[in-house]
Amino acid sequence: MPINCEKLSFIASPAAEAQAALEELSRLYGNRPVGEADVIVALGGDGFMLQTLHETITSGPRVYGMNRGSVGFLMNDYRVENLPERISVAVENEFHPxxxxxxxxxxxxxxxxxxxxxxxxxxxxxxxxxxxxxxxxxxxxxxxxxxxxxxxxxxxxxxxxxxxxxxxxxxxxxxxxxxxxxxxxxxxxxxxxxxxxxxxxxxxxxxxxxxxxxxxxxxxxxxxxxxxxxSTKLTARILSDPDHSWSDRILAEQFSN
Structure with a gap:
């Protein structure tokens, strides 16, 4: 079932690269407040993704990350084009902290x-x-x-x-x-x-x-x-691209040098 992503909220780490991406994506797709969004798009590295999950886990929105930081294991590749279509077919991963x-x-x-x-x-x-x-x-x-x-x-x-x-x-x-x-x-x-x-x-x-x-x-x-x-009461939900899902990344990590 396609993921509803009509209302996107973009947030970014303080890094210059992430802030530039925030400005570009907001201009192209608009930027809803976090509380109104179907999906939160986090721009930064893994540290910023963890920060975002901690801040939003009680409200339970889906989070889609794009790498604009130094480490991006939890993030998807950064691409501007066709972002709503990309998010709509993303794989959802749920886990409890x-x-x-x-x-x-x-x-x-x-x-x-x-x-x-x-x-x-x-x-x-x-x-x-x-x-x-x-x-x-x-x-x-x-x-x-x-x-x-x-x-x-x-x-x-x-x-x-x-x-x-x-x-x-x-x-x-x-x-x-x-x-x-x-x-x-x-x-x-x-x-x-x-x-x-x-x-x-x-x-x-x-x-x-x-x-x-x-x-x-x-x-x-x-x-x-x-x-x-x-915790069985709280659920984090992360979206990943189907051709580079989080499960695939973890499996690939076990065979890396």
Missing amino acids: LQMTATDTDGAISTALAINEVYLFRQSYQAAKLKVEVDSRVRLDELICDGVMVATPAGSTAYNLSAHGPILPLEAPLLAMTPVSPYRPRRWRGALLPNHVCVDISILEPEKRPVNAVADNAEVKSVLHVRIAQ
């Missing part, structure tokens, strides 16, 4: 959403010492490492991949749990988890080995405990 609930050393509780990953990392020269539970069952009673993350399929090609974690197909009902520089257990290289589980990570020796937690770009310092679970 992770929700991080973090308790810090002062007892304050913070929540944040992650489209890519939730990441815990050591704050000082001392390695982090963590206890990992999955659905209330202790899986690692002591993980010593520089950090550990839980990544979505959408985020599996980001920091997770740099930390030698697995690439997950977008449709896979899985999460990747990947350590960064694990020291003990020395041979533990991570796990694949069903996306419906709840992960609890407790910080051991928090005064000696302080740890920060990040959900995409939202950081909480000096945490004692972090809970990570997929």
Whole structure:
């Protein structure tokens, strides 16, 4: 079924290239307010796409990105011609973000959403010492490492991949749990988890080995405990060109050099 794209809203990152594209596309196709749009067209790189998804996920519009930044894995190629026709036949990808609930050393509780990953990392020269539970069952009673993350399929090609974690197909009902520089257990290289589980990570020796937690770009310092679970109430919807779909990009990434 063709995607309705009569009302387009164009938004852009501050980069000069993105701002020039915003001016050109607005002149050609008009520019509706975000709240009135059938589709939001995000102009920039992957960072701007994540920012756009975070800002619009509660209202649930479709987002179509075009690359006017330095990294564009989540973006489609930039072309001006026949944009409404192109969007109307785009492939829609839906996914639910992770929700991080973090308790810090002062007892304050913070929540944040992650489209890519939730990441815990050591704050000082001392390695982090963590206890990992999955659905209330202790899986690692002591993980010593520089950090550990839980990544979505959408985020599996980001920091997770740099930390030698697995690439997950977008449709896979899985999460990747990947350590960064694990020291003990020395041979533990991570796990694949069903996306419906709840992960609890407790910080051991928090005064000696302080740890920060990040959900995409939202950081909480000096945490004692972090809970990570997929949000079932919120849905992000990204559009990709059928000849270069997001699923195809993730598959191709697994065979790249």
